[in-house]
Amino acid sequence: MNIAVINGTKIKGITYHMKEMFLEHLRKDNQITEFYPNDIPPFCEGCKSCFLRGEEKCPHIVSKAPIWQAILNADLVVFAYPVYALRAPASIKSLLDHICVHWMVHRPDPRIFIKTAVIITNSVGAPNGSAQKDVKTSLTWMGMSNIFTCGAGMMGDIFWNDISDKHVKMLDTKTRKLARKVADIKPRQHKxxxxxxxxxxxxxxxxxxxxxxxxxxxxxxxxxxxxxxxxxx
Ligand SMILES: Cc1cc2nc3c(=O)[nH]c(=O)nc-3n(C[C@H](O)[C@H](O)[C@H](O)COP(=O)(O)O)c2cc1C
Structure with missing residues (x-):
């Protein structure tokens, strides 16, 4: 299967390793395309060209198009990001703003209806639900029905190099379970x-x-x- 991964942070910290643990179970026979914050378009300028004149008129179309195309080509879309200020980080929100022209209230792409997504997050301690909801809400409004979430509160661990064995094991268990859920996914038949x-x-x-x-x-x-x-x- 094709997997598109949107990374919300470029540092190789806990998020990166959590996502790598997850992908480790899926690397064989699957094609993985990854994007990092430097690939994500700058903040939306608010011109509304995408809604009124066509997406190709977006001033950031050059950086947006490859990500949207990878999402359309993917069977599985992965979002991996840390919780910042109880929500998704700005990198992720910037992408969501650029692709909301494909919400069902505007111009949904029917290829999205059959896809599966996973949302992988972690925080130092706060609940992850609100940060996951930022992406989940967007994907739901784009018409995606299969969305799995996996969050971890690190209880004080903030650097991967100092992380306790207990927490590595906890992340390994969570990501392994998540990978099992999506390893054999088929296109969704009904909304x-x-x-x-x-x-x-x-x-x-x-x-x-x-x-x-x-x-x-x-x-x-x-x-x-x-x-x-x-x-x-
Ligand atoms: C700008 C910023 C805001 C953060 N906000 C929160 C927060 O609201 N709640 C929380 O529990 N952790 C918060 N954190 C901590 C990170 O979510 C946590 O350290 C996470 O494990 C970082 O993952 P990383 O190693 O991939 O960067 C914040 C970190 C940063 C840099």
Whole structure:
């Protein structure tokens, strides 16, 4: 399978090693493409060109396109990042801002509906749920139904070189379990109830907005082209 990995930090700390422990179980026979913060587009400039004029008009399309393409080519998408200020770090949020044009309220790509994602996080002690939710929310709104999370509170360990054996073992157990869950994943056949419901509401919304438009917006044209709504008003 193809695996796309988005790393939220470039340092080879606990996040890096956690992600490596996970990938160790999947390296054989799988193609892995990784991205680091230096590959991630700079902060969104707020021009709204992606929504209104087309994604190719984004001023950061050169750095954004390879990541989005790798996500579309992947069977499994991996996000690995530390918790910063109780949330996902800015590197990850910057990518999420750039790809939210593919949320179901805008122009979802049906190839996303069948994919699986894992979110790997760690913190010095805080719960990881809110930081994982930043990515999970985005992926759900893009129409992904299979999303697994794996978080670890390091209870004071902040440097990989000083980490206790007990904590290495804990990370090994968690990442091994996670790898087992996704090692043989197949493309998702049906949307989860939550994604199906959100998509249904989006279709209704687009249908309603289309009635008010002389020329369909890019979002509505995308819904029409995919046969999700009818061009007739
Ligand atoms: C800017 C910054 C903000 C952080 N915020 C939190 C936080 O809110 N809660 C927490 O438990 N740990 C926080 N941490 C600690 C990291 O999540 C933790 O040390 C993690 O293991 C770092 O992973 P790394 O070794 O891959 O960098 C923060 C670290 C940094 C650098």
């Amino acid at each position: 989860s109830l939550k994604v199906a419901l959100l998509f249904f509401i989006c279709k209704l919304m687009h249908k309603g907005v289309l009635k008010t438009e002389e020329t369909p917006s890019l979002d509505n044209q995308h819904y029409i082209d995919n046969g999700w709504i009818s061009a007739k008003k």
